[in-house]
Amino acid sequence: MSSTDVSHIAADAAAHAQDAVASGRLNEAIEALAAFGGRSDGGVSRETLTPLDLQARRHLIERARALGCEVRVDACGNLFFRRAGQQADLPPVLTGSHIDTQPVGGKLDGAYGVIAGLEVIQALNDASVATRRPVEVVVWTNEEGARFGPGAMGSSAFAKPERLTGYRTSRDAAGVTFGAALDAALAQVGDVNSCPLGHPVHACVELHIEQGPVLEAANVPLGVVTGIQGVRWFSVKILGAAAHAGTTPMEVRRDAMRAAMALANRLYACADAARAQGLRMTLGRWRVDPNSINTIAGDVEFTVDARCVDEAVLAGFEASLRDAVTNLDASDGYAAQVQSLFARGMTRFPPEMAALIERGCARAAANAGEQAPIRLTSGAFHDAMYVADVCPTAMIFVPSRAGISHNAAEYTEPRQLYLGAKALAYAVTELACR
């Protein structure tokens, strides 16, 4: 066949799969998964590798087997549900996300992408579409990083298996290592075949809620994610002198919190100046010592989360931060230092992947009488960020009401969830048929 023929056949199969997606079934599957750790406020508490997470994994394994999938697990606990392709030896098309939550999360963050992946397989079955390549739904381990840091362990270890050794030593608040929790989880899936960590993948599409306000504000149900903004994390420490709030005159104080606030104000000014270039800056975590009502702070530490789609803007911000800290360090009586905690450059998904996503989204939206998709970048990390290091990757977003996520109030309209799964079905099927 000519490549035009292949494209035509692939698009035809993609349309069939898209049309076979069922809204009610999708919603029921979302609710069924949300029951594991479901809360009376509508949220879900299901941190990674807890008993509830293991029960939820078992639930998905049984669902996947019922759909005819082969189930495998790798050394990082990532689960793969494979629907066979006509050519079994070809690398699969991957989709999926994660099912772990923040201490209090919603029903959709991560879970939606996994459930929609299984819905795609159901739709392929129902439409009797035979794909050339296998289609694989993945459940990545510990995306949230809430129990064990860092986040996205499963996907980053998949992309670079040597990372797992370090991850295994990460401890939760109770002192349990990720390695110990992982071994216990693997022991509970002894009936599941294991697979090597990091097998070849043809392409990957991740469907996720936006967790931001952009799609809602634009009143469109589907977003074509062109990339994930770059991020740099820092810790800033300021050492002053703890002293008695009552006896120490203002002019002799070395108040570390006051110095930290002056520094923070400079950083906000830098961030405001770069706002038009898309810089986002958050000073989220603070430690004040001795943190006593009648003692001047002697020691303050805070974190800086800076993100941007433009690496040059991020680099400029980092330079300003380091300059401000150096100036503070040189001023009377203070010591200040900045430490880089994490940095990841802008992730750019391949244009041909975005074009494919856009076709799938546009078809689903048009058939539903909805607005055409828009393109946007992701402000949040996703497993796709790491998968993009090893294969052509893309993401689809659906709106988050009021931009709220990591919260029991997280919500997306069922019609939007339905369109997202349809767009995913199209993209995965076309990729698997080429």
Next chain:
Amino acid sequence: MSSTDVSHIAADAAAHAQDAVASGRLNEAIEALAAFGGRSDGGVSRETLTPLDLQARRHLIERARALGCEVRVDACGNLFFRRAGQQADLPPVLTGSHIDTQPVGGKLDGAYGVIAGLEVIQALNDASVATRRPVEVVVWTNEEGARFGPGAMGSSAFAKPERLTGYRTSRDAAGVTFGAALDAALAQVGDVNSCPLGHPVHACVELHIEQGPVLEAANVPLGVVTGIQGVRWFSVKILGAAAHAGTTPMEVRRDAMRAAMALANRLYACADAARAQGLRMTLGRWRVDPNSINTIAGDVEFTVDARCVDEAVLAGFEASLRDAVTNLDASDGYAAQVQSLFARGMTRFPPEMAALIERGCARAAANAGEQAPIRLTSGAFHDAMYVADVCPTAMIFVPSRAGISHNAAEYTEPRQLYLGAKALAYAVTELACR
């Protein structure tokens, strides 16, 4: 006798007692008490009503008995060591301080005033001075407030006994109530006569380290404390909206920490404007929620400690604080509130008490070839603050090296400690002879 004759006799006795104070004995007694909870870094860890504190109390009881004192204890655990006067029915002259410490404190904060009180009794014995009134050395319970809040429980319950009921319900970090700890302490001094809480007192003098830098800077060994500055404590709460640091554009954020910092800057500006009037302001304790590197703060709470010798300045500051909080509350998307936690007006010691202290200090300093005393106000709370509610009260300060206290590095020169005890002997004796 004429009042002139009485004054002459009293001054003569005061001079005899002052001259009988012994430096070596004083220092040995300070070291002996510091052994209870002494640390290898030179500090002392002896929180109130702990086993170490109870051992230290027993040590002092035995010392006082060896000096011929009658020992009594009240319902708040305050210990009184009484040297009889010629007229047993007259209210005593009170001196002393506390022996509890911060989690890590020095050898002198509080302990010095108690040990110097016992040294005064020893000096009176050695000089065979018979005073008209009894002289009583007090060990106040829980001045620091480190284990059980609030501080100065013993002296404030002495001044107003009905406060004890509420204090008994205060809990330490382990959940033990002050009442339970107190009952256990009282059970261990079953051999000590009890006395009512809040007996009549003729006058009170408390000797203490300055815990600030004023005397050291002035290079004088003794300070006449004219009062204790007023204090107002507040808690400020700011409610914004927690949101994802990556996905939330800067222009739609309601970052509670950023709002708190803007408010804090206004407060610093107010404090700076009133610095010349002696205002001291500290924003010491912070709680940031959820306090996560990649989440915008949704909820911030911080404390304000404002102190001044001028009530009008404190009132003006409070008005500015309330105004700033109201303005923030009215601004887009934030809710803010201020709560008063504690307020105590300026304590002014009677001028005639200050004059007496000054005579005692001046004589001791002149005889040692040291600089004459200066007058100052106390920036810190002391038990004398509450005792001043029930009788004429005064304080004497000795220098604190580098102003450091609540720290193992707390230090005062032995010659200064010696002069402080001499000044105390003079003041107590003169008061007891009139």
